Amino acid sequence: DAGVTQSPTHLIKTRGQHVTLRCSPISGHKSVSWYQQVLGQGPQFIFQYYEKEERGRGNFPDRFSARQFPNYSSELNVNALLLGDSALYLCASSSEQGTTNYGYTFGSGTRLTVV
Amino acid sequence: AQSVSQHNHHVILSEAASLELGCNYSYGGTVNLFWYVQYPGQHLQLLLKYFSGDPLVKGIKGFEAEFIKSKFSFNLRKPSVQWSDTAEYFCAAIFYSGTYKYIFGTGTRLKVLA
Numbered sequence: 001d002a003g004v005t006q007s008p009t010h011l012i013k014t015r016g017q018h019v020t021l022r023c024s025p026i027s028g029h030k031s032v033s034w035y036q037q038v039l040g041q042g043p044q045f046i047f048q049y050y051e052k053e054e055r056g057r058g059n060f061p062d063r064f065s066a067r068q069f070p071n072y073s074s075e076l077n078v079n080a081l082l083l084g085d086s087a088l089y090l091c092a093s094s095s096e097q098g099t100t101n102y103g104y105t106f107g108s109g110t111r112l113t114v115v
Numbered sequence: 116a117q118s119v120s121q122h123n124h125h126v127i128l129s130e131a132a133s134l135e136l137g138c139n140y141s142y143g144g145t146v147n148l149f150w151y152v153q154y155p156g157q158h159l160q161l162l163l164k165y166f167s168g169d170p171l172v173k174g175i176k177g178f179e180a181e182f183i184k185s186k187f188s189f190n191l192r193k194p195s196v197q198w199s200d201t202a203e204y205f206c207a208a209i210f211y212s213g214t215y216k217y218i219f220g221t222g223t224r225l226k227v228l229a
Binding site: 035043045058090105106109 | 151160161215216218
């Protein structure tokens with residue numbers, strides 16, 4: 001079985017641009033969550049989606065948005081990129097929302113560099 | 116506000132030494148707790164989790180953690196570390212207060228000397 005897949009693996013963008021990151025969950029998983037990991041820090045929670053609805057949101061500005069598609073894949077969009085948005089963006093999937101007996105399975109992430 | 120704290124940022128041990136990494140959380144409601152490990156160049160992997168029941172949780176690779184509700188703690192332990200345990204360890208929690216928030220600690224870098 002494929003794990004959580006994220007694309008692209010690396011991305012370089014210019015300040016002010018827009019970026020879309022993509023995530024495909026493990027087959028059968030209905031919950032997807034997004035995290036931002038800055039070097040030297042723990043992952044910061046951005047969004048959680050379950051059954052195509054937003055179920056949780058972290059403390060990120062409105063420039064960050066996400067959605068989940070009928071096939072449970074997800075996109076994270078970031079508008080008006082800032083240098084501080086440079087980070088590893090992680091996607092994780094789970095078979096259930098929130099409190100789950102399985103924990104989340106993480107992808108390898110998308111490394112975003114804003115110049 | 117909900118938070119997860121890891122007080123040891125860097126730990127260096129010799130092989131066969133015992134390990135205990137501290138994790139504290141702040142929240143009076145329902146919380147689910149996790150420890151994740153990130154080996155160099157690899158993605159986060161779940162070590163163990165606590166939801167309810169026996170507060171002593173056993174995970175993979177000989178790791179265990181104890182949930183102490185009165186201390187808001189969920190410390191990770193291993194009786195005898197190996198060089199291959201060199202990695203970064205993250206404590207995490209799911210808090211629910213109308214919506215879900217998944218919060219990670221800042222991580223502890225463990226280096227095991229052969």
